[in-house]
Amino acid sequence: GAPMMGGVPQQPMWGGMQGFPYGGYNPATQMNQFTDPNNTTVFVGGLSGYVTEDELRSFFQGFGEITYVKIPPGKGCGFVQFVHRHAAEMAINQMQGYPIGNSRVRLSWGRSQNNSGVGTPYRPAPPPPHYMGMPNHGPGPYGPQHFG
Structure with a gap:
């Protein structure tokens, strides 16, 4: 029963812990890096001068x-800017x-005027956890304890 004890309980634990911060964060951070959910200002690029x-x-x-509309x-x-x-x-x-x-216009989110000074409420993704390297040692942590 040794291989079962060593291998099986460890994998799901490490896998789950690593998966969490990343799976949960990325989609949100990428979406909202430049888009704050209260932003209703649309930037219209490529306008001809006569509009x-x-x-x-x-x-x-x-x-x-x-x-308001501003050119x-x-x-x-x-x-x-929409309501x-x-x-x-x-x-x-x-x-x-x-x-x-x-001319054909290209649209993107503008910077909303009313809260231009305020940073977006999203924190950047957390740095990678320090224990990333540990699973490679496999049974390593058990080693030294035999002598004590």
Whole structure:
């Protein structure tokens, strides 16, 4: 029964412990690195210089209530801030590559104006645990105890 005692209880334990911090964290961190769940500002890139804020608003107001539309002069881009997050998500999904004026726009999340100074609430992923190397020693920890 020795191999069973040595091998079996150990594997699930180590496997489970390593799997946890990573499985649980990554999808969330990648999604939210630049997207804070309260952000409702859509960045519209690739605008032609002739589009006005009113025109831009008319393209996006179908998705939901808009807080403001801003087109900084001469930048070839604009910002549309929605009241609700899901409206902004829909706009990004459906207006991607849409021709406005005479050019196709590319959409992404803008930096929301009202809390630009505040960091996102997500902490970075934890550093890899220190015991990563230990399972390689297998029965190692039992060794020295025989002599004591």
